[in-house]
Amino acid sequence: MEAPVSTHTEHPITLAEPGGIDRAAHHRLDEAWLAAAWSHPTTRVFVVSGGQVLIDDTPDGGTGIVMTPAFEAPLTETHRYFLGTDEDGVRYFALQKDSLPGRMDQSARPAGLREAGMLLSPRDAGLMVHAVALENWQRMHRFCSRCGERTVVAAAGHIRRCPGCGAEHYPRxxxxxxxxxxxxxxxxxxxxxxxxxxxxxxxxxxxxxxxxxxxxxxxxxxxxxxxxxxxxxxxxxxxxxxxxxxxxxxxxxxxxxxxxxxxxxxxxxxxxxxxxxxxxxxxxxxxxxxxxxxxxxxxxxxxxxxxxxxxxxxxx
The missing domain is CATH 3.90.79.10 (Nucleoside Triphosphate Pyrophosphohydrolase)
Known part of the structure; x- marks a missing residue:
């Protein structure tokens, strides 16, 4: 059955604000730029594992994702995702790991999107959604659907390439x-x-x-x-x-x-x-x-x- 369609919205609703993050997709294939971005002192990194991140109370009374400079991030990671840059030029990466890191801060705790989404700022919520979506796709699409070969991560986490047949697979x-x-x-x-x-x-x-x-x-x-x-x-x-x-x-x-x-x-x-x-x-x-x-x-x-x-x- 065909339905009459209207695109008019008298009372629009906003569900996700951009949070000032530019995904900067044109940098995902530039390995030299990514390496420089990773080593920059202002770059911030957080770990995502099983759809969760660590969140903590912030000085202004809010809640934020626990992030560290890149040089303090775990040295061994499963995958590294470039998520974008903010208006101040800060670059953000997520590390996919099998477990979240331990924290000394008593207020830091693991949280999934259903809990954290109501607490985080638009910037942090957007970063978390991006990271969790990539993690879910990476975990469930490790093999080439064309030839069955194990694929490798490319484009800062946004492509999986097949070394066997050359196919490229994109996030679903x-x-x-x-x-x-x-x-x-x-x-x-x-x-x-x-x-x-x-x-x-x-x-x-x-x-x-x-x-x-x-x-x-x-x-x-x-x-x-x-x-x-x-x-x-x-x-x-x-x-x-x-x-x-x-x-x-x-x-x-x-x-x-x-x-x-x-x-x-x-x-x-x-x-x-x-x-x-x-x-x-x-x-x-x-x-x-x-x-x-x-x-x-x-x-x-x-x-x-x-x-x-x-x-x-x-x-x-």
Missing amino acids: TDPAVIMLVTDGQDRALLGRQVHWPEGRFSTLAGFVEPGESIEQSVVREVWEEAGVRVGEVEYVASQPWPFPYSLMLGFTARAVSSEIAVDGEEIEEARWFSREDLRQAIESGEVLPPSGISIAARLVERWYGKPLPRPLARTA
Whole structure:
């Protein structure tokens, strides 16, 4: 089914700020430049391992990634990724290792994106997303898909080359649509996946299939997961989601039917919520809203009109 498409966004949402980082992709193949950048005294390096980095409290009361000058970085690393430069000319690298380094600071602790993303500055959050996405791809694509030979890392972590057949492999990004569906009463359609914690509800989502436009994917996913037909589809915003390597494309969609029939495989329950329904359900603890770091939360808040409420404290 073809969906009418609108690119107009009356209330745009911002999910990721650039943080002042220039990825400087033109330097990735320049080994002399990379060597000089690595040895520069202002260069900063952090370790990524298993999707985690070390974070620590900062003097201004915030939270930042634990970084060191390059000369203090571990001498042995699995891979070294060049992430870019900031407005002051500082170069940033990530080292992929099997484990995070030990720290003497008691406040330093390991954290994944779901925790750290809400705490870090736009600069550090962007650096972490970049590093985690590269690490996930590197760990899962070590062999050539053409001939089976083990590949080698090139372009400062952004290419894997096959010494056998000469093929070059680039980081994988899987496009996925995520949509806030509303009906004629301006109620929002939220669903819960089978494997989610009890009470967790969020927007519907799914991967784009081969030969399919993203608008067609929105229509298909809503129908397959909830049995609801949608008409107009409007793009809102996107968000990198390296779990392991998705790019979430956020939409709103207008339902042209309201009866729900969940697929029972991915979605075990779906419901229409008015704003008052959702407020009461969250405050009572009946519904857990989507994570604040996610584009799902931003889509719901955009419809809700303000930040989502929190569960009310229970009294004994």
